[in-house]
Amino acid sequence: MELIPSQEEILKLLRQTGALREGNFAYPNGLHSDQFLQIPLAFRYFQHAKMLSVALSRKVRANPEIRANIDKLSIFTPAVGGLPVAFGVCEALRAYEVYWAERQNADEPLQLRQFFDIDPGEKVLLVDDILRTGAKLLELKKMVEDAGAEVVGIAVIVAQPAPDCPDFSPIPIYSLATLDPLYMFDASKHSLKYPDQPVEIIRA
Known part of the structure; x- marks a missing residue:
């Protein structure tokens, strides 16, 4: 495998681990x-x-x-899905620290964990597992910029940006694979791709 695996190799690994599944999902x-x-x-x-x-x-x-700011680079991620990716990337980069934001309730905004602080002028890399709506990453970006710090990049394992995903440019976005963002459909208007397989219900 190359130093940076191809998209095909990444998708193969995701399928092998069950992270990417084909079937009928509701x-x-x-x-x-x-x-x-x-x-x-x-x-x-x-x-x-x-x-x-x-x-x-x-x-x-x-x-x-x-690369020039690795030793002072902070990794910022939304809990909980982004945490394992953030810690893995931080270790691989030898970055300075990881901090994260979470919601106390579903209808509340993301908040930094208690006693975490973003310092003015800090260089911050936003990390998550998947980019879809971009809503959480947009919240993190605003938190960073409101604190006077700078987002220098966004890194995700898979980019699957929805049509209404915010435009983060000029901030660069790094991903290992890109998937079709139009992956959901109305089953009453489209036939199932795997008619012989049962429909699996995805929990909220």
Whole structure:
């Protein structure tokens, strides 16, 4: 395997670990999909978690601005899905620290863990497992900028940006694989891709 695996190699690993599944899946919003992606299923296994983290860190390290500030670089992630990716990337990069934000309740904004602080002028890399709506990453970006710090990049294992995903440019986005963002459909208007397989219900 190359220093940075190809998209095909990444997707093969995700399928082997059960992180990327093909079948008939019903989502809480009533829509269906013929695939289900859950990155933490790949991060259960140390060797795969390390490979994915190192590969993503190599993409990030290619940025000269980030490379020049590695020893002072902070990793910021939304809990909980981004945490294993953030710690893996931090270790591979030998970055300075990891901190994260979480919601106390579903209808509340993301908040930094108590006693965590973002320092003015700090260089921050946002990390998550998947980029879809971009809503959580946009919240993190605002928190960083409101504190007077700078987001120097966004790193995700898989990019699957929805049509309404925010435009983060000029901030660079790094990913190991890209998937079709239009992965959900109305089952009443489209036939199932795997008609002989049962429909699996995805929990909210």
